[in-house]
Amino acid sequence: MLPLVYHPIYSALSLPEKHRYPINKYRLLYEAIIDSAHANKVSVHQPNKADINKVKALHAPEYVDALCNNQLPAAKMRRIGFPWSEALIERTLFSTGGTQLTVDLALEHGIAIHLSGGYHHAHHDFGSGFCLFNDLAFAAKHALSYTHIDKVMIIDCDVHHGDGTATLLADDPNIITFSVHCDKNFPARKPDSTIDLALPRETSTEDYLDAFTGLLPLALAQYQPDLVIYDAGVDIHQHDELGYFNVSTSGLYQRDHAVLSLCKERNIPVAAVIGGGYKAQHQELVDLHMQLIYAALSTNNE
């Protein structure tokens, strides 16, 4: 069985009309899996909210309190990109808890997938780009609380640079950050990850896979992580509205399969999150995010 982590609250947020954030994709993806021929190969796990005190151990407590109590200055809310609501905070805490649960399930089952997550633009004391709390950094710190986990690698393949993750974890030698992204895309300022692979706009499927799958085995061999947290963002896709790459749907599958199979060969558990993916028609994102599910099911059978 492939463990999936999902909560109905992920899509339960009303946003202004034409808002860029594809809020319905979580529910649509979940429904597509449950209605598919693969439904009997997955188990669904509902997360709890992240412990607010642990969130405050990662982010500045003043930021967490101000955000939760709707006391952030308007400019800081604009940088996040969502109108404030109780539901937004609840959703964010469940999503942060969801990536934590995905780590637990990955350690138990080898591969687990969170049907949310990848909020990599959340920094220590501010949020940006639709990201409030950094679930990737939060889950990586959580993983290190296991006595047998000494090193975690976050492989972030979202088209946008993992700037928040890089700054939050810059001083933690036990968490390796590896960002594969477009060199000319949000965020403008890209602080150093442990490993950064910046590719130009219009990168093709072949060039993307060559560059990434060439570097990946070297990165795993050099750092030998005990766990990988994988952000499988699909905004590298050729038809994404915020990405500038030319990667095909099959390219998404090949990328995800490369990560999962290489880690399986090396006995490294993988906690994957679906990450970014932007289209006005949210339904069109489902098939793109499904590639991660297909790649995981295939890897489990190999």
Ligand SMILES: [Zn+2]
């Ligand atoms: Zn992105």
